[in-house]
Amino acid sequence: MTGRTHDMAAFTALTTIVVTQALPHMTLATGIVAVVANLAGGITPDIDQPTAPFWRNLPIGKYVGTTFDKFLGGHRFLSHSILGAFLFGYIFHYVLHVLTPSFPNLNMTIIWWSFMIGFGSHLIMDTLTTEGVPWLLPIPIKFGIPPIKALRIKTGGLVEKFIVFPGLLLVTVYLLYLHYDKIRLLLHSYLK
Numbered sequence: 784m785t786g787r788t789h790d791m792a793a794f795t796a797l798t799t800i801v802v803t804q805a806l807p808h809m810t811l812a813t814g815i816v817a818v819v820a821n822l823a824g825g826i827t828p829d830i831d832q833p834t835a836p837f838w839r840n841l842p843i844g845k846y847v848g849t850t851f852d853k854f855l856g857g858h859r860f861l862s863h864s865i866l867g868a869f870l871f872g873y874i875f876h877y878v879l880h881v882l883t884p885s886f887p888n889l890n891m892t893i894i895w896w897s898f899m900i901g902f903g904s905h906l907i908m909d910t911l912t913t914e915g916v917p918w919l920l921p922i923p924i925k926f927g928i929p930p931i932k933a934l935r936i937k938t939g940g941l942v943e944k945f946i947v948f949p950g951l952l953l954v955t956v957y958l959l960y961l962h963y964d965k966i967r968l969l970l971h972s973y974l975k
């Protein structure tokens with residue numbers, strides 16, 4: 784899937800969690816950083832792809848991307864597995880831990896979960912594509928849904944552009960509409 788679809792999927796997943804779980808109390812800053820962390824988490828697994836949007840926007844991205852590519856074993860390798868989720872989750876947890884004293888207004892637990900929801904949504908979305916995802920690395924088998932490759936979605940193809948992306952957008956808007964009261968309550972508690 785493209786970075787745009789991954790970001791949309793990450794936000795859809797976050798919205799689903801927000802509307803179905805009990806509302807945590809948080810500051811406005813936490814809410815904003817959590818959404819940014821969610822979108823970043825949604826594209827982070829693709830740092831093993833030198834052509835990923837993650838790298839393309841950086842001036843030296845091409846070189847850093849190629850280095851990371853070799854280090855992580857090529858596209859859809861370590862960062863596209865449960866082991867990788869634990870590894871990246873651990874690193875991000877450490878980074879947030881180091882930053883905590885400087886940002887007392889931020890709830891790092893919410894931000895961490897938001898990042899991981901984005902990360903997880905990425906692996907689920909890529910499972911629907913032709914290439915599949917090596918969920919169980921170091922066992923080098925790529926899993927895909929449906930199991931028949933020909934029926935899966937081609938990255939950047941018409942199905943992704945005209946069905947998957949608009950579908951995710953519609954689901955998100957519908958969820959927000961359906962749980963409007965809860966979202967309003969959440970926004971109100973931010974403004975206090």
Ligand SMILES: [Zn+2]
Nearest residue numbers: 784828829909
């Ligand atoms: Zn990916």
